[in-house]
Every structure is written in C-alpha cells, then in structure tokens.
Amino acid sequence: MKNNKNTLKRILNLLSPYKLKTVISILLAVIIVLTTLYLPILTGRAVDTIVSKGNVDFIKLSSIVIMMVIMMAVTAASQWCMTAINNGVAYHMVRDIRNQAFRKLMKLPISYVDSNSHGEIINKVINDVDQFSEGLLMGFAQFFTGALTIVLTVIILFTINVYVTLVVLFVTPLAVLVAGFIAKNTYKYFKSQSERRAKMTGIVDEMVAGLSTVKNFTMEDRVESKFKEADEALREAGQNAIFISATAFPATRFVNALVYAGVAVAGALLSITGRMSVGQLASVLSYATQYTKPFNEISGVVTELQNSFACAARVFALIDEEEILPDKDPNNYLKDVDGNVEVTHVYFSYDKSKKLIEDLNLDVKAGQRIAIVGPTGSGKSTIINLLMRFYDVDSGSIKIEGKDINDIKRKSIRENFGMVLQETWLKNASIRDNIAFGKPDASLEDIKRAAKEAYADSFIKRLPDGYDTIVSEGGENLSAGQRQLLCIARIMLEIPPMLILDEATSSIDTMTEARISKAFDKMMIGRTSFVVAHRLSTIKNADMILVLKDGHIIEQGNHKELMDMKGFYYELNNAV
Template sequence: MSGTQTTPKSAPRPAGPPAGTPGRGGPGGRGGGPFGGIGMPTEKSMTFGPSAKRLIRRLSPHRVAVIAVIALGVISVVFTVLGPWLLGQATNLIFAGAIGQTLPADMTKQQLIDQLRASGQTQQADLLSGIALTPGQGIDFDALAMVLGIVLVLYVAASVFAWLQGRVLNTIVQSTVYRLREEVEAKINRLPLAYFDKMQRGELLSRVTNDMDNVAQSLQQTLSQMLTSVLTVVGVLVMMFVTSPLLAVISLVTIPLTIGITAVIAKRSQKLFVAQWAHTGALNAQVEENFTGHALVKVFGRQRETEQTFTEKNEQLYKASFGAQFVSGIIMPAMMFVGNLIYVVIAVVGGLQVASGALSIGAVQAFIQYSRQFTQPLTQLGSMVNLLQSGVASAERVFELLDAEEQTPDASPAETPADSRGRLVFENVSFRYTEDKPLITDLSLVAEPGQTVAIVGPTGAGKTTLVNLIMRFYELDAGRITLDGVDIAQMTRRDLRSRTGMVLQDTWLFGGTIRDNIAYGRPDATEEEILDAARATYVDRFVHSLPDGYDTVLDDEASNVSAGEKQLLTIARAFLAKPSVLILDEATSSVDTRTEQLVQKAMSALRADRTSFVIAHRLSTIRDADLILVMESGSIVEQGTHAELLAAEGAYYALYNSQFASALVDE
C-alpha cells in the first residue's frame, strides 16, 4: 500500500456487510458455485477449452521462439522417423546376404524363382521375389556399415535438435509464467479493499502460489511432450503410408479409439481437477487462519473442533485429488491396451504380406517399429491430458483473479492541492456496502487544520467506514470529500495516501529490523529523524533494552516484542511520516495507562497544524478533542466538544455515563 499509512494486512471494517449478505459462502467467502467470487465479474465459470486457449495465447509474445520450437521439433522428428526405415534396409541387407549365400551362384534370382514355381513351391517363390538378393553373394558389410552410420548420425542429430527445442521452450514457458506472476502482483495492487474483505487470505495465497506453480509445472511438462508427440504422430503416419498403405490404414483405427477414450475420461476428470484445486484453496485458508490465531485456539480450547474442521476439509481434498488422479490415470492403460491390440494385428497381417512377397521383412520390421512409435505418442498425449487438465484448472483460478473487478482508475489528469494543510470537508456523503442496506446517508462535516476530530459510537455505527472513505479504500455512492479544496476522487490514490497517516488497532509489522519498520512510511528518512520519531513516541525507551537495539530483527509475527511495543512502533511510523491528515483507530488500545498518557502527549505535538481523526471507545482519550462526532447507524447524531455534549445529556452523555458513572457522581 502506498503512502504513509500504517495498515494491517486486512483493514478492519466493523460496519461492513454482515456475514449473511449474498455472496458470502463456500471456501474463501465465495458464493454461487466454486467460481462465484465476490468482486468478480458476473459470468459463467470458464470451461476447459476457453481456459486452455487463453493460457496458450499467453505465449503469443514469443511467436518467433515458438516457430523456432516447432521447426526444431520437425527436424528432430524427421530424423527420428527416418531411423526405422533405414534400419529396415539394414535388415534387408542382412537377410538377403544370409539367404543369398545359401543359393547356387550359377543361377540368377529369376531362374531360381521360375524353378521353384515349376516344382510347385509357390510360397517360397513369392517369398524369394520380395528379397533383393544375388545368389551366391553373402552380406554386403560395406553397405551395411554405411546404413548404420547414417542411422547413428540421424539419431545423434535428432537428440541435439530435441535438446535445443527443450531449451528454447523452457525459456518461453518461464518467461510467460514470469509475466503472469507480475500481472497477478499488479492486479492485487489494483483490487479494491472490498475484494480482500470477502476473500479468505489463505484462499488468495493458494491462487498466487500453489495454482501459479501448478500452471508453470504443467506448461513445462506438457507443451514439449505434446508438441513432440503430435509431430511424431504426423511423421510416423507419413512413413507408414510410404512403407505399407494397407498396414497404415489398419493403424489409423487407433486414432478414433484414442480420441474417444480420452474425451470420455477427460470430461469426467476435468470436474474433479477443478474441485481438487478449489478444496486446496479452502484447506490453505483453514490452515492459515488456524496458524494465525493459534493462541486463541488454545486459549478457548478449540483444538478438537479445529482438528475436526481440518480433517473434514482434508478429507474433501483427498477425495477430489484421488478421484481426479484415478480417473485421469485410466487414460494411459487404456491407450496401451489399444496399442497392443493394433500391434498384434499388424504383426499377423505383416507376416502374411512377407510370405506373399508383397513386403520385405525389413519393411515389416520398420512398420512394427513405426506402429510402436505411432501408439507411444498417442499414449503420451493421453497421459499429458492428466497434467494439462490440472494446469488448466489452476489457470482458471488465476484468470478468475485477473478478471476480478478493479478499483476505479485514478482521474486523468489528476488534481493536487496547492498546499498541504489538512482541511477535510464531507459534503452530503452517502455510502453503502450492499444495495439494500444504506450505512452512511447525507453526511456533512468540516475538519479544520489542526483540529482533532473524535468519532465515537457503538460498534457498527460506521466509524471505521468513515475513515476508510477518506483513504478511498471504498468509493462514495453520493456526495464528495475534499482535501484542501480538492475532491479526493480527482486525486491519485498515491498522492492522497502520501498525505495521510493511519494507525490502526491491529498492528502490522513486517519481518525486518525495528529501524526499517519505523522508516516504512518514509524510506528516505535520515537516522536522526528516525531516532527523533522513536524518542517522541517512547519507542526509544524500550529499544535499548533489546540485545541489538534498533537493529533487532522482528519475525513475521513480531513475537519478540509485546503488543504495546508493537503499537508504539506503528505510532512512531506515522510520527516519522508527518502527514497532513492523521487517522488513529483505537491506536492506544494495546498500551498501558501510563504509556497511553505519554503517547497522548506525543500525539498532541504530532497533531499540531494537522487534521486528526480519532476513533475511540475509551472516551477518556478524547476529552480534549476539538470536535466529537457521535455516530449511530451511519449518521452523525451529535457533535460538539466534550463539555457541550455532556451538557446536552444525549447519546454521548449516555455513552460516557456507561463508562464513568462513578466519576460523574464525584463531579
């Protein structure tokens, strides 16, 4: 988040839509089926075909490299499919030499054939007619060595080109996924706060990490194999027709069988893969939630219920994963069974053709090799469907995130206040989280520079919503808010938030040193400025008790400092930023009474010549506020100073009396 605000990982919204609002349901708070996410376009769930095409289209920036991959694949496959044909010629040389040296050298081949036919040995004559031999001559080892040498060169070259193809393709895939990750990161920064309010953090993390990794892995493993398999099928099919059209037609029966079996199985397994990754996201959300709140789970003794919930979600994931892998895993055995059936038929028919002289034994040998090369890539394609379906299911979830409705773009050209005094004006502001439940209606107020405006009221009155509107975490339904005379809707969010500091009840510190956490709002701050902010907010008081002082490294949960010390660090961060508008949402709730008094003094200096909004439940902290707003149901029901509101004996008086009844009696 840009600017100087000090925000938690998910900003609180006590006056937000209740849990029963439409759209909250299912894993991650998504309603309307497994892909009916809040904040996402209202469209039908994507199917395998469109999602796969969209994923492949992301390779388009690498058109030249893709063409190179195809060319390298074609060359590699051509060299590979020529191998069996040449080996068949080598077999013919060996067979012809072995038979030729047993025949009398004083007769020609035709004379021997005529003699066999005359003696009634028609089958032997037909077999001999299909062999290119010279009676009395043995194996031509020079010709055999040449053929085998050519085969060796072809196979080596095919391997080199296949390696080059894999290297180029790996570059394409990794670059594509790299850009996809960048788009997801940029998209997350453009999403409105409402999206994160209604999406479980673990579910979102699962899409950004697990699903993204699965897309990369699937592309890497399937594209190369599928491209090579398709090219091999085409190349082998051509050579099969060249070798024997009859056997080639028999082999073609494999294609419709393969397509039919794969289509039937894939249709069932795709739904299971979608469910698998949806359950993965739900389980991650459960684990992340329990890990974050593990202390509360133990305090309230909810380990058994937590384990039960985990077991249920884990069982759902197990069933979906098992079903997806089992169903899709049937493809490869089915393809192998079909391939073996075709192999038997080819062997029988080929043997009969050799016996009749229609084919040479080398041609049959080559064709049997081609039949294996033909069914193997079809089998591989079937097995690749497994990975591809899993990858496309993950891609759908990533695309769903990329298609989510974004926050409204910044105005262009944007306006900037001429000075930075912090005068905030609400003009007939209205806002609601859901269409049927108005929250803030026709609210107007003026906060002058240097004023401290306190906002009090019961939970759900709209206090935090009010400051969220100032930060443009949500957009107004009506009216406008101006900062130093400029409508904040006409300012860039970055400019607006750079003028605003925010300290929330829920502290947020990142893994790094104490010095880095204080300087988060102003990375260019000098060492002296950081120390001044620490001293002013009494951070300096406890830092020196730590082993490494300001160089103490906080872990992700900042568990090596207390809750009150965390709060002081966030206050120091806001102090260092010196914004023109300061928002304090129960900022002193985690500190002790004595520290609270010290922080209040520090805040008095910080609030000088700046507008401050203070959300408070402890009314003792806002007695000195210049203006106190009492909110109920999104409306300001009272406003004035502490003394004026007590004298009026209205809503504020009732709130104050509930907290300080004994104090009022003393007065």
C-alpha cells in the same frame, strides 16, 4: 470448452514475446520426430543386410550403424536444446503472469481483499501459477511432438505398405475416442480440485494467523474438524481427477496391444507371401509401437493441460477483476493543505441491501481534533475508510480544502493523512526499513528521532541487532505493543497535515500510553486529527466529539457539553 478456448488464447498472448524461441523449439521438435522415425527405417535396412548365416553385407551394415548413431546423437542434442528452451519460455511466462497478478492486486479496491479469503488470493498467485507452469512444461513439447509423430508415422507406413497402414488406421478411431473421453472429463474434476485446494489454503492461512486465539478458546478440535472437512472435500475432488486420468494408461495400452497385434499378423502374412521383407516387418512393428506411444503421451498431457488450464483460468479471473476506478484527473493534487474537511449528506453501505451511513454531515476546521465514538458497528472505521477513499461514498460529498475528494488523485489524498490503526502491519524487513516504509530515503538519524518520539528507541536498542533487527513475517518476534510503537514511529518520521488514529494505543501499557498521548498531543497541534476511540478517557480533550449510532451522528460537542446533555454519550461514559 469455450472457457478452454479463451484460456488458450490468453496463454498464446503470453507466449507472443517469445515467438522466436517458440519457433526454434518447434523446429527442434520436428528434427526430433524425423530422426526418431528414421531409426526404424535404418533398423529395417540393417536387418535386410543379414540375408543368412555367413551371408552378411558388413560394409553396408557398418554404414547403417554409423548413421543410426548419428541420428541418436542428433535426437539427444535436439531434445536437450528443446527442453532448455521450453523450460526458459515456460518460466518466463510464469514470471509474466505472476507479475500481472501481483500488479492487479495493487490496483484492486480494498473491497476485493475484504470480501475474499486471503488464503485463496495467495493460492491463486502462488500455487495456481505453479500448477499452470507444470502442465505447460509437460504439454508444450509432448503434445506437439506426439501429434507430429502420429501424422508422419502414417505417411511413412503408407510408403512401406498400404495394407499394414490400413490396419493401423482401422484401430485409430478407438485411440482417438479414448483420448477424447479422457480430455472431456478431466477439466471439471481438476477445476474442482483447484478450487478446493484454494479453500483449504485459506483455512490454514487463517488458522496459523490466529493460532493463539484458537488455543486460548480451546477450539483446536473444531478447527481440526473444519480442516478435515476441507481436506476430505479436496481428497474427493483429487480422487475423482486421478481416477479419470488413471483410466488413460490401461485404455491406451489396450489400444496399443490391438495395433501391435494387427500389424504383426498383417505383416507376417505379407512377409510369407513375399510382399514385405523381414527388415520391413521389423520397421512396421517398430512404427506400430511408436504410433500408439503418442496417444499414451497425449492422454497424459491432456490431463496435465486440463489441470493447467483450470489453474490458469483462476489466475486470469483474478487478473480480469474490475480495478479501482481511475482518478478523474491524475493531475489534480491537494496543495497547501490546512486540514479543512467538509462532509455533506453522505450515504454509504458495504452491502447495498443493508443501510449503514445515512445523511452524515460534518464540518471540520483546520487544526481541530475530532473524536469519533460509538458502539461496535456504528460506522466509526467506515468514516475513516471514506476519508481515505478506500471506499467511495454512495452519494453526497467529502471535501478537503473545498475540493471534492472524488475529483482528487487518491495518492494526493493519502499523502496528506498519517494513519495509525489498531491492527498493526509490519513487513519482513529490518526495524529501520519498517519505520521508513513511507519515506525510504530517510536517514538513520531521522529514523532514530522518530523512534524516540514514539518511545520505541529503548526497546529497539535492546534487540540483538538494534535497528537492523529483522522483523519476522507479521512481526511475530515482537510483542503487540512493540509492533504498535513501530507503526506510530512510522508516522512520527514525517507527520502530514492530517492525522487518523484508530485506537492507536490499544496494545500499549498504561505508562507508555501516557507518554505516547503526550507525543500525540504535541504532534496534533495545528493538525486536523480524527481519533477513533473505544476508551473514552483518551478523547476528553478533543475539540469535538462525534457520537455515532447506526451510522448517524446522534450527538455532537465537547466532553463537557455532551456530559451536560446526559444522553447517549453520558451513558457510555458512565458505563466505563
């Protein structure tokens, strides 16, 4: 319940920029309720104009009918305007919350993305926000108009006949209990449904991305079994949610019947005794139906609102995630970078209960080419993450040009590094836009120059639209090698003073790799370069080779020196 209150408060904060529209919508809702409730009074008066056969006050009846038509027209127009306003407000709120969530993603540390399912994150930003909007659209108007209808109906019934009103009020607590029971039990079921839907989205996202691998290892049956388990869990949660919400209809219908029957019997007895006219009886029977109808709607609305609140709470949880620590001094930029890097007594681990990097020390001079080798899990890519400040060190320091990177603006650090990773990333845009991702204002001539230096120009020209060819999501319409060449061209476009190459030629054929290696050699002249390599043949010309094992530099030197040591590097080299 407390969570619901907090979520409601957040939703109201989102609503604050649209106060005027909200007030207009509320006024229209009041008009709709008043005109709707006035119609039964007019109906009763119309009935009372028909005294007996041949004794009808047609003049009075005509004026009443005209008034009824006017009320219906006002109701319809107000309903249309209110719906349009509510839709606009709801969709604007959805836009705002989705923008907030996406902005938050840009400010979250890499560790959040690494530790959470990508499918679940996508589900929060897309599906949960959609579910939230649907519940909000339905509930915003109906809940308010339903509550107002109930209150005003009781007041009007009191003005018509006190005894009939007491009958209605006698049954009201039962209607309230039914609505309360449904509201109390739906939230937890819809929350569970939302969580399990997110898990299933994550599985689908994961499997689509790795479908070729799944087929290669003939793991279709196991993956399908995993999906069925998630789907069954979602079915169970959804069935529970639907079951509890489905009780609303028969329960409220039962209450409706009780109210209508009570009013009909009481009204008939009062009419026989002359305490109520036939027209008034027609009015109270109409009000009996209108009085219970909001309980039906509110029960359904509560169900939708509970689902909406559950989804909104998950989105707000993302928005409330702890952001990456702000820069200590946003004006502290790296200037005149030559490429001197000093790593002193650095300790770091992703999981604080498991040690990884321990007492790492490194002194890199400007222009040196540093190769990092070692078995899987030794900490090679972790060093890259620390240099780029994707993660901050637990203790110790990393300095560039004598400045501790913890004191430097992150943007400034990353602008001075060019990075090509083994895992390629391309956006759904043209080849031209993908190469110019880091320099959007680059001319086509510069883009083509970079592509030629990366040996990508020849295959780009063979594409249907050349540099304007659209890359599909994830670059699926290109080969792995072509994707990697585009990522290399991206760096070639504007080469910064320091480079990071994490097995940058792993998906390229041998002939192209030889050409790219020459381009890299030219590119790395005068620039500090960190080369993470699995194939030792690519790093023999490095000025310094760091051999890592279990987070420690166990050997250090050039290729000849390390081979002469006949240690771990010697064993790695001979094992190839």
